[in-house]
Amino acid sequence: MPAFQIMSGSSPIPTAVRVFAPTAATSAHAHVRSMADYHALAARALAQPDAFWAEQAGRLSWSRTWDKVSAWDFNQVDIKWYLGGKLNACHNCVDRHVADGHGATTALIWEGNDPAETRRLTYAQLHEQVQRAANALKALGVRKGDRVCIYMQMIPELAVAVLACARLGAVHSVVFGAFSADSLVTRINDSGCKVIITQDTGVRGPKQDIAMKANADLAAPKTPSVEKILVVRRTGSSVTMQAGRDSWWHEALAAADAECAPEVMDAEDPLFILYTSGSTGKPKGALHTTGGYLTYAAFTFHYVFDYKPGDVYWCTADVGWVTGHSYLIYGPMANRATVVMFEGVPNYPDYGRFWQVIAKHKVNLFYTAPTALRALMKEGDTWPAQHDLSSLRLLGSVGEPIKEPEWLWYHNVIGKARCPIVDTWWQTETGGIMISPLPGATPIKPGSATLPLFGIQPQVVDEQGTVLEGNDVRGCLVLAASWPGQMRTVYGDHPRFVDTYFKRFPGKYFTGDGCWRDPDGYYWITGRVDDIIIVSGHNIGTAEVEGAIGQHPAVAEAAVVAFPHDIKGNAIYAFVTLKTGQAASDEVRKGINLKVRDILGPHAAPEKIQFAEGLPKTRSGKIMRRILRKIAEGHVEDLGDISTLADPTVVESLVSGRQ
Ligand code: 7RM
Numbered sequence: 001m002p003a004f005q006i007m008s009g010s011s012p013i014p015t016a017v018r019v020f021a022p023t024a025a026t027s028a029h030a031h032v033r034s035m036a037d038y039h040a041l042a043a044r045a046l047a048q049p050d051a052f053w054a055e056q057a058g059r060l061s062w063s064r065t066w067d068k069v070s071a072w073d074f075n076q077v078d079i080k081w082y083l084g085g086k087l088n089a090c091h092n093c094v095d096r097h098v099a100d101g102h103g104a105t106t107a108l109i110w111e112g113n114d115p116a117e118t119r120r121l122t123y124a125q126l127h128e129q130v131q132r133a134a135n136a137l138k139a140l141g142v143r144k145g146d147r148v149c150i151y152m153q154m155i156p157e158l159a160v161a162v163l164a165c166a167r168l169g170a171v172h173s174v175v176f177g178a179f180s181a182d183s184l185v186t187r188i189n190d191s192g193c194k195v196i197i198t199q200d201t202g203v204r205g206p207k208q209d210i211a212m213k214a215n216a217d218l219a220a221p222k223t224p225s226v227e228k229i230l231v232v233r234r235t236g237s238s239v240t241m242q243a244g245r246d247s248w249w250h251e252a253l254a255a256a257d258a259e260c261a262p263e264v265m266d267a268e269d270p271l272f273i274l275y276t277s278g279s280t281g282k283p284k285g286a287l288h289t290t291g292g293y294l295t296y297a298a299f300t301f302h303y304v305f306d307y308k309p310g311d312v313y314w315c316t317a318d319v320g321w322v323t324g325h326s327y328l329i330y331g332p333m334a335n336r337a338t339v340v341m342f343e344g345v346p347n348y349p350d351y352g353r354f355w356q357v358i359a360k361h362k363v364n365l366f367y368t369a370p371t372a373l374r375a376l377m378k379e380g381d382t383w384p385a386q387h388d389l390s391s392l393r394l395l396g397s398v399g400e401p402i403k404e405p406e407w408l409w410y411h412n413v414i415g416k417a418r419c420p421i422v423d424t425w426w427q428t429e430t431g432g433i434m435i436s437p438l439p440g441a442t443p444i445k446p447g448s449a450t451l452p453l454f455g456i457q458p459q460v461v462d463e464q465g466t467v468l469e470g471n472d473v474r475g476c477l478v479l480a481a482s483w484p485g486q487m488r489t490v491y492g493d494h495p496r497f498v499d500t501y502f503k504r505f506p507g508k509y510f511t512g513d514g515c516w517r518d519p520d521g522y523y524w525i526t527g528r529v530d531d532i533i534i535v536s537g538h539n540i541g542t543a544e545v546e547g548a549i550g551q552h553p554a555v556a557e558a559a560v561v562a563f564p565h566d567i568k569g570n571a572i573y574a575f576v577t578l579k580t581g582q583a584a585s586d587e588v589r590k591g592i593n594l595k596v597r598d599i600l601g602p603h604a605a606p607e608k609i610q611f612a613e614g615l616p617k618t619r620s621g622k623i624m625r626r627i628l629r630k631i632a633e634g635h636v637e638d639l640g641d642i643s644t645l646a647d648p649t650v651v652e653s654l655v656s657g658r659q
Pocket of ligand 1: 323398423426429511512513527
């Protein structure tokens with residue numbers, strides 16, 4: 001039974017917070033079994049960071065040991081880890097497991113869009129595939145340091161392509177399979193990719209024949225650096241192949257030699273570029289390097305997911321998002337995990353798909369995003385009830401704060417009150433998880449990412465950059481010290497790296513997030529600082545208002561933005577989607593208003609509430625408030641780029657429903 005406790009004081013986080021202590025069953029076999037152990041490790045990491053991070057790098061196999069563990073300076077903005085060390089990321093994720101006698105272990109369980117389609121790859125099979133793919137890329141002229149654009153859906157060849165690039169020391173840039181030809185052009189031109197790896201067409205839920213190769217064809221004439229396009233046959237739909245430029249993956253791999261030695265890479269050689277769309281301006285290419293990134297991904301996967309040999313682990317994230325890089329490929333595979341990769345969507349063929357896949361593959365560890373949970377929770381409990389979820393041991397969440405209603409649903413309906421939930425806070429820029437519970441040690445408060453991992457030094461600063469000491473403080477979340485997984489630069493634009501992350505609070509890395517450190521020292525992310533709304537002089541975090549609105553029983557999801565108001569300066573405009581079966585009415589509007597007043601106070605109550613069918617989200621589930629702000633302000637003729645939305649059609653109905 002979880003412990004029960006009421007938090008006192010005038011906390012900005014509304015409800016009486018229940019604390020869920022780890023169960024004895026979870027703690028008994030966990031890598032970290034108590035808070036005493038957590039504090040001991042954290043203290044050691046703080047006192048002797050280089051010794052601690054050297055130990056973590058020992059999770060990998062290096063062909064040459066580093067000369068120096070770290071050399072970083074947040075004033076000069078120069079970050080290096082494991083200087084002089086040599087290794088190969090693909091060797092660490094694949095070859096060494098085969099060499100250690102684990103070739104027969106399943107590396108990848110692929111679940112297709114169609115429930116009848118499953119493929120399995122052992123580490124030995126993956127080893128052969130990546131070597132052939134690496135040789136095929138070599139034959140196309142790809143060499144160490146070249147950039148390769150990977151534009152695919154969630155198929156096994158995507159993982160093979162990523163690892164094959166790593167094997168050659170080619171820098172991969174994965175672009176979401178749903179992005180338009182134009183988004184592809186911008187990203188390819190920014191990094192000067194030589195090759196595009198894509199597929200004929202894709203399938204996702206009820207959508208058949210999603211254009212992929214055709215988009216690459218549209219992009220190619222506008223991307224002078226692209227010499228070759230390698231095409232995986234996924235659906236068999238007919239595509240145009242341009243002689244001399246395009247070749248088939250299956251033919252190239254069949255023709256390629258089955259052996260390809262991994263390139264010896266320097267720890268600080270680039271491993272990948274991943275574009276973050278950002279709220280405005282052109283996308284930033286976050287650059288991650290080999291030794292530090294892989295060490296950090298391996299370290300965090302081990303502790304946060306408490307991985308043990310034999311566990312089946314499923315991360316629902318797309319590889320087009322950093323979560324797919326770190327926790328579908330690099331982190332798990334560096335730990336020799338068995339990973340489920342899913343091509344489909346949560347509601348196809350029905351709302352039980354996730355739960356059916358968990359039952360089918362006896363998934364033990366499950367990592368998803370609150371946006372998916374809310375979408376499924378909205379449909380009620382009968383879907384999960386139809387499937388055997390008893391294999392689950394741990395649940396994870398990422399991408400945005402997981403608020404109380406979906407937390408409780410995840411805990412009770414999916415985890416049957418047995419499974420710890422790790423709410424993992426991190427960013428593309430951090431490479432891996434930074435703040436998260438440890439499942440066997442940390443008492444969990446729903447909605448809080450809880451405490452920093454070992455060696456991570458978060459601070460809360462005020463507008464002036466003064467460090468707020470002690471607990472129960474609110475401000476901007478910064479990191480005072482580097483960690484191996486930190487991004488090193490914005491590809492091709494170091495000044496932008498410096499400006500974005502190190503200018504506002506000199507000497508510290510600025511995350512862009514606001515947070516509250518509660519009386520127990522737990523971190524609660526209150527949303528992006530840029531999204532903070534000032535109403536009559538009160539600073540209000542978007543996440544807090546959305547959380548309060550979500551407490552209304554009819555609400556499935558909410559997003560709030562500011563709009564100009566004559567008296568208050570700004571007022572709050574809320575976009576609300578209701579649970580299936582709930583009707584929009586003035587009564588619900590009133591009820592929502594009362595809920596917010598009750599929980600946060602009258603200053604935070606929304607001035608306007610618009611009921612919506614859906615919210616504008618990126619493929620990784622993040623609400624694009626930029627678009628909502630424009631709608632709320634009435635600037636509907638100029639909504640900016642909406643091509644990176646998961647479903648651009650929601651915009652139209654939002655505009656027409658404007659209050
Ligand atoms: C992994 C990822 C990063 C931003 C980050 C936050 C928000 C992510 C959480 C969260 C509260 C969480 N990378 N965010 N995880 N907020 N609790 N557990 O999402 O680069 O795409 O986004 O996402 O604002 O700064 S990301």
